[in-house]
Amino acid sequence: MTSTTDRFRAAVESRDLTALDDLFTEDVRFYSPVKFKPFEGRPMVIGLCSVLFRTFEEFRYVGRLDGTGETADGKEAPSEILVFRAMVNGKQIHGLDLLQFDESGRIKEFTVMVRPLSAVQTMADAVFAGLVADGLVPAPAEG
Numbered sequence: 001m002t003s004t005t006d007r008f009r010a011a012v013e014s015r016d017l018t019a020l021d022d023l024f025t026e027d028v029r030f031y032s033p034v035k036f037k038p039f040e041g042r043p044m045v046i047g048l049c050s051v052l053f054r055t056f057e058e059f060r061y062v063g064r065l066d067g068t069g070e071t072a073d074g075k076e077a078p079s080e081i082l083v084f085r086a087m088v089n090g091k092q093i094h095g096l097d098l099l100q101f102d103e104s105g106r107i108k109e110f111t112v113m114v115r116p117l118s119a120v121q122t123m124a125d126a127v128f129a130g131l132v133a134d135g136l137v138p139a140p141a142e143g
Contacts, residue, residue, distance in 0.1 A: 025102055061082050095115065
């Protein structure tokens with residue numbers, strides 16, 4: 001049987017948003033390295049993934065770790081980490097996707113951590129522009 005992590009990895013590597021839809025809980029939370037509050041809910045997280053798929057170039061997973069970890073609500077949950085490398089606007093990014101699962105094996109929390117700081121800022125600018133372009137967040141007020 002293919003695990004949720006295997007299915008997630010295959011969906012990300014093939015940039016298949018439809019395949020991701022079934023992997024997230026309805027109330028999934030996505031913790032971004034560039035935003036204090038999480039993105040919440042499956043439609044928002046799928047929309048964010050669409051932007052990320054367009055933003056990351058040469059994306060590839062290079063490692064995997066598993067275990068357990070505490071979720072935002074203070075409960076212990078099965079967890080897996082996928083280590084990745086990618087490019088964003090000419091900057092190399094090294095990062096981690098931390099996936100935490102509910103009792104049914106769906107992803108309930110998804111945390112992304114990236115380095116170095118210069119790449120984080122480049123990524124933040126590119127992702128924000130994509131979110132605005134897709135109507136997922138409002139454009140900043142001018143003036």
